[in-house]
Amino acid sequence: MSAISKLTLTLGSTIRLSSGYELPVVGLGVYQNDDCSPACLAALKHGYRHIDSARMYKNEEEVGKSVRESGIARGDVFVTSKVNNPEHGYETALAAVDDSLNKFGFEYIDLMLIHSPLSDKERRLQTWKGLIEAKKQGKVRTIGVSNYGPRHLEEIREAGLETPSVNQVELHPLCQQKEIVEYCTKHGIIVEAYSPLIRGKWTDKIVEIAKKPARVISNANIFDFEISAEDMEAINALDRGKDGAVTWNPVDAP
Numbered sequence: 171m172s173a174i175s176k177l178t179l180t181l182g183s184t185i186r187l188s189s190g191y192e193l194p195v196v197g198l199g200v201y202q203n204d205d206c207s208p209a210c211l212a213a214l215k216h217g218y219r220h221i222d223s224a225r226m227y228k229n230e231e232e233v234g235k236s237v238r239e240s241g242i243a244r245g246d247v248f249v250t251s252k253v254n255n256p257e258h259g260y261e262t263a264l265a266a267v268d269d270s271l272n273k274f275g276f277e278y279i280d281l282m283l284i285h286s287p288l289s290d291k292e293r294r295l296q297t298w299k300g301l302i303e304a305k306k307q308g309k310v311r312t313i314g315v316s317n318y319g320p321r322h323l324e325e326i327r328e329a330g331l332e333t334p335s336v337n338q339v340e341l342h343p344l345c346q347q348k349e350i351v352e353y354c355t356k357h358g359i360i361v362e363a364y365s366p367l368i369r370g371k372w373t374d375k376i377v378e379i380a381k382k383p384a385r386v387i388s389n390a391n392i393f394d395f396e397i398s399a400e401d402m403e404a405i406n407a408l409d410r411g412k413d414g415a416v417t418w419n420p421v422d423a424p
């Protein structure tokens with residue numbers, strides 16, 4: 171990572187996925203938020219166009235309802251869900267997609283991920299084949315994985331199956347997942363960071379660097395900041411690998 175100069179990104183900025191669809195770079199995560207409607211409505215009203223849900227979070231109904239209530243066209247909001255770990259398998263993954271469509275009340279899901287590699291190689295591959303089929307049927311626009319380490323991604327490549335468009339992993343200064351980022355960059359997989367705010371466990375160095383861009387506060391604009399090369403080096407040095415993770419981070423699952 172090198173210095174970050176003032177960015178021209180906004181909440182509306184997107185990144186192109188290998189599926190051809192555009193992923194808004196900032197999303198609202200709704201983990202541990204059963205009644206996420208107020209948060210979803212506020213986010214949509216203030217410019218967010220991306221909501222990250224999961225079957226595990228049990229709030230797809232509220233997400234779907236909020237998108238409709240917001241008055242924003244369905245096509246202008248990007249919604250993610252994730253196949254839960256006990257649902258690994260071909261038929262179960264297809265059934266999970268159908269159930270999520272019903273719960274959201276949508277005709278398609280923008281991005282469906284495999285929530286984690288926590289099963290075994292054969293079931294992971296069957297789940298992936300299920301998502302490939304769901305995409306073929308037009309029920310899901312883009313498919314990807316979450317918490318996949320290079321070995322899990324290699325399984326897919328070795329099986330000659332379609333490459334995931336996205337790998338969502340825990341990613342922040344204390345857990346930089348360099349090997350995963352390198353693998354994904356090489357294979358055209360977009361790395362999506364979860365728990366990017368380290369669940370509030372900021373170190374003194376992060377607080378010190380964050381205090382420097384005072385305009386962030388005055389403009390309430392998350393992209394209106396600069397980070398010098400020196401500070402980026404200090405952030406790079408914070409990586410504690412697995413010890414820096416603040417979530418389950420099951421990227422080494424057997």
Ligand SMILES: NC(=O)c1ccc[n+]([C@@H]2O[C@H](COP(=O)([O-])OP(=O)(O)OC[C@H]3O[C@@H](n4cnc5c(N)ncnc54)[C@H](OP(=O)(O)O)[C@@H]3O)[C@@H](O)[C@H]2O)c1
Pocket residue numbers: 198199200201202222223285316317338339363364365366367368369370417
């Ligand atoms: N794929 C996966 O396995 C996986 C795993 C974990 C998370 N995720 C996704 O990532 C999303 C976010 O992750 P996360 O909730 O674990 O961690 P996070 O975003 O790193 O941290 C959330 C915490 O940051 C605090 N916070 C947020 N904005 C703040 C601000 N401006 N000032 C001070 N504190 C602030 C919140 O405090 P308050 O509670 O006070 O608001 C909350 O406790 C989830 O909702 C989910 O969509 C995915």
